[in-house]
Each structure stands twice: as C-alpha cells, then as structure tokens.
Amino acid sequence: MNNEKDKKLDDLFKKKLEDTDDQIGYREEDWDALDEMLDKRKRRRAVIYLWPVVSGIAAALLLFLGWWFFKPTEKNSNNLAVTRHTVKNDNSTTRNNPASTATTTLASKQNLASKQNNASATKTHTLSIDTSGSKPANLAINAPPKSSHRINQNPVLIGDKNANRTPPAFESNTAIAANKLKPQSGANLIDVTKPATKQLSSPLTPVIDNNKITAAAVLPKTPNVPMASVNHTDENSALKTGKPAEQPVSSAEKSQAAMSRLLASSAAQDNKVSAKTIASFRPRYALNVIGAEDASGAGSFQQAKAGNKAGVFFSAAISRKLSITTGTLYSSTPYAAAYGDYNFPYQFKNDPVSVSANCKMLDIPLNVGYQVYSKGRNAVTIGTGLSSYVMLQQSFNFSYAGNYGTSTSSYSVPNNSSYLFKILNLNATYQRQISSRGGITIQPYLKLPLANVGYSQVKLQTTGVAVGVNWNLGSSKP
Amino acid sequence: MGEDELHQLLRGCIKQDRKCQKMLYKTFYGFAMGICLRYANDRDSAAEVMNQGFLKVFTHIESFDLTRPFKAWLGKIMTNASIDFYRANLKMAYTEDLEAAENMSDGEFADTNLSYNDLLAMVQTLPPAYRTVFNLFAIEGYSHEEIGEMLHINAGTSKSNLHKARQKLKQMILKADAPASNSYNSGIDYAPSVAFNVPGIVLNKGIRG
Numbered sequence: 001m002n003n004e005k006d007k008k009l010d011d012l013f014k015k016k017l018e019d020t021d022d023q024i025g026y027r028e029e030d031w032d033a034l035d036e037m038l039d040k041r042k043r044r045r046a047v048i049y050l051w052p053v054v055s056g057i058a059a060a061l062l063l064f065l066g067w068w069f070f071k072p073t074e075k076n077s078n079n080l081a082v083t084r085h086t087v088k089n090d091n092s093t094t095r096n097n098p099a100s101t102a103t104t105t106l107a108s109k110q111n112l113a114s115k116q117n118n119a120s121a122t123k124t125h126t127l128s129i130d131t132s133g134s135k136p137a138n139l140a141i142n143a144p145p146k147s148s149h150r151i152n153q154n155p156v157l158i159g160d161k162n163a164n165r166t167p168p169a170f171e172s173n174t175a176i177a178a179n180k181l182k183p184q185s186g187a188n189l190i191d192v193t194k195p196a197t198k199q200l201s202s203p204l205t206p207v208i209d210n211n212k213i214t215a216a217a218v219l220p221k222t223p224n225v226p227m228a229s230v231n232h233t234d235e236n237s238a239l240k241t242g243k244p245a246e247q248p249v250s251s252a253e254k255s256q257a258a259m260s261r262l263l264a265s266s267a268a269q270d271n272k273v274s275a276k277t278i279a280s281f282r283p284r285y286a287l288n289v290i291g292a293e294d295a296s297g298a299g300s301f302q303q304a305k306a307g308n309k310a311g312v313f314f315s316a317a318i319s320r321k322l323s324i325t326t327g328t329l330y331s332s333t334p335y336a337a338a339y340g341d342y343n344f345p346y347q348f349k350n351d352p353v354s355v356s357a358n359c360k361m362l363d364i365p366l367n368v369g370y371q372v373y374s375k376g377r378n379a380v381t382i383g384t385g386l387s388s389y390v391m392l393q394q395s396f397n398f399s400y401a402g403n404y405g406t407s408t409s410s411y412s413v414p415n416n417s418s419y420l421f422k423i424l425n426l427n428a429t430y431q432r433q434i435s436s437r438g439g440i441t442i443q444p445y446l447k448l449p450l451a452n453v454g455y456s457q458v459k460l461q462t463t464g465v466a467v468g469v470n471w472n473l474g475s476s477k478p
Numbered sequence: 479m480g481e482d483e484l485h486q487l488l489r490g491c492i493k494q495d496r497k498c499q500k501m502l503y504k505t506f507y508g509f510a511m512g513i514c515l516r517y518a519n520d521r522d523s524a525a526e527v528m529n530q531g532f533l534k535v536f537t538h539i540e541s542f543d544l545t546r547p548f549k550a551w552l553g554k555i556m557t558n559a560s561i562d563f564y565r566a567n568l569k570m571a572y573t574e575d576l577e578a579a580e581n582m583s584d585g586e587f588a589d590t591n592l593s594y595n596d597l598l599a600m601v602q603t604l605p606p607a608y609r610t611v612f613n614l615f616a617i618e619g620y621s622h623e624e625i626g627e628m629l630h631i632n633a634g635t636s637k638s639n640l641h642k643a644r645q646k647l648k649q650m651i652l653k654a655d656a657p658a659s660n661s662y663n664s665g666i667d668y669a670p671s672v673a674f675n676v677p678g679i680v681l682n683k684g685i686r687g
Contacts, residue, residue: 006644012618013647016597017617020512023594027525031503034529038499038536410565 066316115133285473288313294464298337305334321371351399362390365425377433387423394455413455422451438471491539510556531559556593564610566604600650608643615640
C-alpha cells in the first residue's frame with residue numbers, strides 16, 4: 001500500500017518535472033555568465049601555453065646578459081693571439097733595423113707596451129726568443145733601439161755582475177741575456193721580467209747600475225711590484241751607488257726619454273689591467289635537473305604533508321663565488337591545516353573542521369648563491385632568492401563534523417593565477433663534482449611565504465631536500 | 479532540432495566557435511536548467527550549476543561520441559554537476575524532526591492539479607540531502623546502492639533520506655490541496671540550506687558517464 005503510494009508520488013514528480021518544455025524561460029544573463037567563464041578559461045590556457053615561451057625568453061635573456069657581461073674578458077683573450085704575432089714581427093724588425101728612426105721607435109714602444117700587457121695577462125708565455133731557456137716569468141723583449149741604447153753600453157757588465165750578485169737560480173738567465181746581448185749589441189736587448197715596465201724605465205734612468213736593474217728585473221719574488229716603486233728603488237740604488245746619472249745628451253734623447261716615461265706609465269696601467277685580467281673570471285653556466293621531496297604546511301608545519309617537486313634549473317656563475325639561478329619546477333604540494341588558517345573568498349554556513357589541499361603549481365625561483373666552501377671536488381653554496389608560484393590547479397577537501405558523523409566534500413579550482421615573488425627561498429647546496437662535465441647536488445631548502453597565496457589565501461611554507469644532477473654547459477678552463 | 483543540425487552545432491563547438499556554443503546553449507537551456515533546478519534551491523543556484531555543466535560540455539566536447547544521444551550525455555553532466563555542488567555543500571546537512579509528517583494521512587495526490595512550478599518549488603524546499611536522494615531515486619532512477627556511491631553515503635542513509643523526502647512532499651501536497659491553504663508552503667518554514675556561491679569551482683574533475 002505504502003509502496004504504491006510512494007510510487008504514485010514518484011511518478012507524479014517524475015512526469016511533471018521531466019517535462020520542462022516551455023516551462024523555463026531563457027535568460028540572456030545566464031549565457032553572459034557562461035560567456036565570461038569561457039573567456040576566462042581561454043585567457044588562462046593562453047597564459048599556461050605562454051609560460052614555456054616566457055621561460056625560454058627569460059633563459060635566453062639570462063644567457064645573453066651573461067655573455068655580454070663577460071664579453072670584455074673574452075676580447076682580451078682574443079687580442080692575445082693577435083699580439084703574439086705582432087711581438088714576433090716587431091722583434092725581428094727591431095733586430096734587423098737597429099738604427100730605426102724615432103718614429104719607428106715610438107711605434108715599437110707602443111707595440112712593446114701592448115706586448116707587456118698581454119705578456120702579463122698570459123703570465124706563462126714567453127714573448128721573444130730572448131727568454132728561451134729562462135723561467136716562464138722572465139720575459140725578454142727587444143727594446144726599441146734608442147731607448148735601450150744605454151743599456152747596451154755595458155752589455156758585458158750586465159752578464160758579469162749578475163753572475164756575481166744574483167742568486168744561482170737566476171744566473172743562467174742573466175748569462176743568457178748577457179750572452180745574447182754580446183753578439184747583438186745592435187739589437188738592443190733588455191731583459192724583461194714580469195714587471196716588464198722596469199726594463200722600459202731602465203733607459204730612462206741611465207744612472208742606474210744596469211746590473212741592479214737586471215737583477216731586480218729577474219727577481220721572481222717581486223713579480224707584481226708596481227712600476228713606481230721599482231723606479232724608486234732603482235733611483236735609490238743609483239743614489240746609493242753614488243754614480244753620476246747619465247742624462248740624455250741630446251734633445252732627441254730627451255724626447256725619447258719622455259716618451260719612454262709615458263710608455264712606462266702606460267705599461268704600468270696595462271699591467272694593472274692585465275693583473276685584473278689574470279684574476280678575471282670566466283663565466284660558467286650549468287644546467288640542473290632536480291627532484292625534491294618536501295613537506296608543506298599552511299601557517300605552520302604541524303600538519304605538514306609530503307609533496308614533491310621536479311624541474312630544471314639554469315645557473316650562471318657571475319664570479320668565483322656568486323651565481324644566479326633560475327628555472328621551473330613542477331610542484332605537487334599537499335598540505336593541511338585547521339580551517340582558521342585559510343582565507344576562502346566566501347563564507348561557509350557551517351565551518352569545516354579541517355581542510356586539506358593539494359596545489360599543482362609551477363615554482364619559478366630566482367636565487368642568488370654564494371659559495372662559502374670549496375675544496376677539491378666539493379663545494380657548499382648558500383643561497384637566497386624569491387620564488388613565483390603559478391597555480392595550475394588546487395583541490396580542497398573539507399571535513400565536517402555533522403550529524404552523520406564526519407563527512408567530507410571536495411572541489412577543485414582550476415586557478416592558474418600567478419603570485420610573483422611572494423615566496424622567500426633559503427637554501428644550502430652541497431655540490432660534488434663528478435667530472436669536468438658535471439656532478440651531483442644535494443640541496444636542503446626552506447620556502448617561507450611573504451604573502452598569502454592560492455585560492456584559499458594561505459601562508460604556504462615548504463621545507464625539503466632536493467637532489468639533482470648538474471651539467472656544466474661551458475668549460476671554465478682558458 | 480534535427481540530427482544533422484545538432485551535429486553541425488557540435489562540430490562548431492568542437493572548434494570552440496562561440497556562436498555555435500551559444501546556439502547549443504540556447505537549444506538545451508530548458509532541458510539542462512530543468513535538471514539543475516530540481517537539485518538546487520533556487521534559479522540562480524541552478525543557473526550557476528548549469529553553467530558549470532555547460533563549461534564542462536564545451537571543454538570536453540571533443541570527447542563526445544557523435545553517434546550517441548547528446549541529450550543523455552548532457553543530462554548526465556548536469557546531474558553530475560548538481561551532485562558535485564551538493565557534495566561541496568554537504569556541510570549544510572539539514573535535519574528536521576519528521577514525526578509530524580509520519581503520522582499524516584496519505585491522500586490521493588495522483589490526480590492533483592499542482593503545476594510544474596508548484597512541484598518544483600516543493601522539491602526545492604526539501605533539505606538538500608533529501609532532495610538529492612529523491613531526485614536520483616524517483617526521477618533519475620538510480621538504486622540506493624548507486625546513490626550511496628555517488629553521494630558517499632551508505633544505502634541505508636539513502637533509503638532513510640528518500641523516505642523523509644517523500645513524507646515531506648506528501649505533507650506539502652496535502653497542504654497545498656487543502657482548501658484552507660493558499661500555498662503548500664504556508665505552514666512550513668524551511669530556510670534555504672545553501673546560500674552562497676562558489677565562483678570558479680569545477681565541481682567535478684571529470685565527466686562521468
């Protein structure tokens with residue numbers, strides 16, 4: 001009886017409610033709402049599709065900036081090869097034409113300065129045949145004819161006194177220089193050691209005992225003595241010797257002496273530049289592929305849940321210690337917290353007991369790293385920076401304490417809104433170099449919120465460890 | 479609308495042609511809204527759910543098999559969208575003492591003159607838990623086991639909710655048929671259970687059925 005009545009009731013509603021033809025009028029505003037939803041979705045999809053392009057452009061820009069930043073260094077290196085040829089040519093020219101005109105001499109000096117600059121830069125290169133057999137740091141350069149004329153006044157003396165005064169290790173150098181000076185008295189040879197400008201100044205200080213100059217020049221202990229101090233020493237030594245200074249006797253010689261000073265000054269500056277060049281840093285780029293396990297929580301880690309990340313990093317070392325890193329990580333970040341930690345954009349009639357969520361998002365960090373330890377193949381870098389989150393999808397599960405016991409409900413939000421630089425990154429990276437090609441990295445990290453993120457507007461914080469492999473994109477060897 | 483015309487519209491929708499989407503929307507607006515209205519409290523909520531359903535239709539239209547009836551597919555999506563909306567708002571579980579309704583005498587309501595709007599208003603007045611089960615069982619034809627799975631409740635709860643829904647509806651019909659009463663709803667004071675909107679929420683991760 002009851003079943004029949006129930007069925008009649010059901011049929012009544014089924015029949016009437018299923019027959020909706022002409023019962024429900026069309027409302028244009030409903031379509032407008034859907035139209036707007038479709039537009040929003042289209043824009044979001046466009047943004048998602050554009051992200052790889054934007055990331056690629058950013059990476060390319062970073063590469064270009066890195067290349068541009070270090071471009072001068074590479075230019076110097078390139079000039080070196082060109083200058084080497086010039087040095088040889090100049091040497092031969094000078095030898096073959098010891099009685100060159102003043103103009104030629106000036107050109108030679110300018111070339112010489114260039115040689116010295118590049119010789120300092122390369123440090124291990126011998127720029128002329130005069131240094132053959134000598135230590136790499138000792139550079140023998142053919143000086144211009146006139147400027148070296150006075151040195152050649154006592155070529156034998158140089159060799160003799162050096163043989164007596166300089167340490168044994170340098171005697172051979174001096175002897176070589178002396179021996180070469182003897183048969184090439186017209187070639188105007190000057191022994192030039194690392195602070196090459198010393199030899200340039202030597203013609204300008206004819207009062208200087210040539211032996212001392214030579215000895216000072218070959219002293220390896222003072223390879224980086226500034227030009228001024230060397231001259232000063234030479235002058236002092238000259239004063240000590242009490243020998244009368246040999247002044248240029250003619251106006252041409254005076255002019256040349258002045259030119260030599262200018263050249264010496266220029267060479268000193270070049271030396272400084274060269275020193276910088278020696279210490280300069282070649283850019284290094286690396287590609288990292290990492291995977292990470294982490295724990296995230298809203299507001300705290302009390303109800304932290306395990307998540308994971310995977311992605312690619314690109315890093316550029318801007319100095320020996322500093323590096324910049326950026327990339328993209330796909331992150332699955334589940335977290336749970338009390339309802340009070342969330343800030344949903346609507347009010348619940350009955351508040352949930354707890355809310356758990358899972359965010360699928362892109363993490364785009366921009367970090368700066370500083371290498372605090374490096375020994376052998378191991379290095380430790382600490383880093384900080386900011387991350388941007390691009391939400392792809394957020395799923396929420398609500399737990400309610402209702403009359404039917406604990407119940408749950410869920411929904412997902414295809415929210416791909418971006419939160420630019422809202423997360424502070426702190427990390428420490430241990431890197432073990434496996435080969436020149438690359439190595440492995442282990443990176444504990446902590447991500448702290450600077451602002452609320454996500455649809456539920458939570459302070460999402462994450463800590464975890466990333467493990468990865470890195471490849472060096474360019475060799476740091478010269 | 480003929481089959482060819484419908485297929486042409488659907489092909490346009492696959493190409494994300496907005497005009498075709500709007501034509502399809504207008505064509506099936508009444509059908510879709512009729513389903514959503516049964517599950518919702520009011521027209522605005524129903525429109526919101528319906529639009530969520532159509533959003534799924536338009537974003538997954540390429541997965542629709544053109545050889546199958548579109549109306550059934552659309553109806554399934556609308557039902558699922560409504561269920562998802564209900565599940566998202568399950569916290570509003572409504573309980574009421576039905577003792578009074580239990581003891582009311584059953585009248586003959588098969589020949590009642592209540593209109594579509596009257597019956598719809600009665601269904602919408604039901605608490606969501608009762609309304610959803612009643613819709614799924616009485617109108618959609620699902621079993622209690624299926625309903626239990628869909629709503630994450632057990633079959634016994636589904637039966638209980640159906641029974642209570644029927645009792646309430648009977649009560650409302652009897653009151654509506656009573657000469658002294660101008661409205662079936664005059665003696666019942668039910669507050670709407672769901673009174674907020676959840677913008678931007680996809681109520682179902684995938685298309686069921």
